[in-house]
Amino acid sequence: MDLREKPGKVQNFLELMLRIRLIAVVVMVIVTVTVLAKSWDFLVGLPIAASEGLGMWLAGIDNVQGFWTSSQYLAVAALAGLVMFIVFGGARAGIASVVSAALLGGALMVMGGSEDLALPMYGILALFSLLLLLFAKLSVACVLFPFALAWLFLCAILTAIPWPAEEPMNLVWGVQSAFGFASAMAFAVVAGKHLGAGAPQNGAIVKAAKQLFVPVIVGALLLEAAITIDMLGKANVIYGILRYLLFVVWFFVFLVPVSSFAPWERLRAGSRRVEMKDKKKTSKK
Template identity: 60%
Template sequence: MDLREKPGKVQTFLEWMLRFRLIALVVMVIATVSFVATGWQEIVSLPIGSSEAFGMWLAETEGAKALWESARYLGVASIACVVMFIVFGGVRAGVASVVAMLLSFAGLYVLGGAESMPLPMFGIFALVAIVMFIFVKLSVACALFPFALSWLFLSGILEIVSSKFDASASLVWGAHSAFAFACAMAFAVVAGKHLAAGVPQAGALVKAAKQLLVPVLVGALLLIAAVTYDMGTPNWIYGVLQFVAYAVWFYVFFFSISSFGPWERLRSGSRRVEMKDKKKKAPAKKKK
């Protein structure tokens, strides 16, 4: 009799993604090169337009109350996402998601709509990611460079989807980028936690991705709904395509490509197994 627990459909899917990770990498590289070669100006315009819109929104809105009222749906969605990261991934995952989102919007603010800034800023980000990928022994360092690579791919997908509906992708790109960065960093933190417990690399990545299934997918739905209400997205078909594109990006491409990172160096030498001591009650003595 086989007493081993059979893996569920989600776990099986994630394991298959790891097996075909090289195919995912090749497809992503080819698609990204195609996006950059044929639509570089459109991709560069995404952060420029997003930073301009973000700066104008901050300039035109006075006071915290006005800021909240002008983006209350997006604010509620962001808070809900952080709460889900904490509930499903732990406090560290929640903190990592908050820091990632703040850094994303800080980058948009620093960019300030300058046309000459996107390429140098991305170059600095990629360089820092590579250095951390090679030398820094942290879980976020293992996911930062794969995120930088797949980020261009996600940008190209969002640009194509928005062009089909004649919609402005700049603000949508900013919101998606911030949430994608938050998901990537939360995933790295959770995977690092499993590795520290001695779980093998593949198992730790699968566990982390499975553990964050609800925050990633439900968070994406909330984000798209908030963007629809706050930013006036044309229709729900556009929103559904955004959701599908994001889900495919995270679980098919980012998850698969992140497995090429040096996660094994974070693994603990001994695997910790939690044992729950169950005290058995002594049988009552029978009275004669």
């Protein structure tokens, strides 16, 4: 009698995505290069417009009441997402998500709508993440560079689709990027935890993605609902559904499989740790 736990549908799906990860890479490269060949302005335009929109939004807030009035749905969705990251991924996943979102928001504020900073900042991110990938023995280093590449792909998709309102979409892009970065870093620390416990590379990646499946799925849904209500209006629900589906597919079909090419094995413990329920010694040497 086989007493082993059978993998569920989510695990089977994630394992399948790892098996066909080369297809994901090819699709990413083709789509991104095609959009870049037609117009690479989105690489500069989206961050600049988002930083300008963020600055204008912050300038219009005088107090806490004003902040709550202008972003109550978004704030509740973000808080709910943080709670889910902590519940499903642990405290480190929650901390990683908050720090990541804050860093991206800070980068947009530093940019301040300057056209001269967008490309250099992205270049610094790409170079820094590549150096970390090659030399740093950190779980976030294994996801940061794949995220930078996958982020270009997501931007290319969002740029290729005609949206109903251009100006609000800039802030929408900023919110999506922040949640995507937060989800990626939370995934990195959870996968690193499994590797530290001795799990094999693909097993750790699948476990981490499965562990964060609910936070990413539900968190993205809450954020898209908040964005639609706060920024775009209920008339654009269909576009919110489309953005939501694009984000979920991007994360689980592209980002997670592509990140599996990183050198995760160097983070794996030399031998699998065994958790002892009874810490007392059972035998004396």
